[in-house]
Amino acid sequence: MARGSCRTGDTRLQRGLAGVGIGYRHVKELAPTTELRQLQYREDDRQGVGKRTRRVLAAEYAKRYTREILDPFNLGALVAELPEDSTTALLCVERDPEACHRSLVAERLRGEQGLSVTDLRPG
Numbered sequence: 001m002a003r004g005s006c007r008t009g010d011t012r013l014q015r016g017l018a019g020v021g022i023g024y025r026h027v028k029e030l031a032p033t034t035e036l037r038q039l040q041y042r043e044d045d046r047q048g049v050g051k052r053t054r055r056v057l058a059a060e061y062a063k064r065y066t067r068e069i070l071d072p073f074n075l076g077a078l079v080a081e082l083p084e085d086s087t088t089a090l091l092c093v094e095r096d097p098e099a100c101h102r103s104l105v106a107e108r109l110r111g112e113q114g115l116s117v118t119d120l121r122p123g
Contacts, residue, residue: 013091023083029073032065032101039064054099065101070108079113095122 014024032040043058044050057065082088092100097119109115 023086027078030069030101030105032061032069036061036065036068051094051099054094055096056098057101057103061101062104065104069101070104075105075108075113079109079115097121 010024010026017024040051040058040061043061044054047054049055090102090106092102094100097103097106103119106117106119110117
């Protein structure tokens, strides 16, 4: 879901998943803008953490992501397109779900769409 990300990584991931019968969909409309990512990186720098060691999103980032990206997006339409007989995963590079914008999407899926969401954590 990363806007401006290298599509080569997405293609490699998509091929690997297809090889084991798992579909892949990149929803770029849910990706944070470069400006929002930079806001989070500045907060990470201030706290001395990286995106793989970050524990939570900056409050301003979460507020703006919700207002600018998530609120205008029609999650109901996305959910309606999902296969009913399968499981859907939101993939993150961050260790902790709370450190990723996808946690905001997951919370909205729980609250507004009534979906069960399980966070998978290492260990």
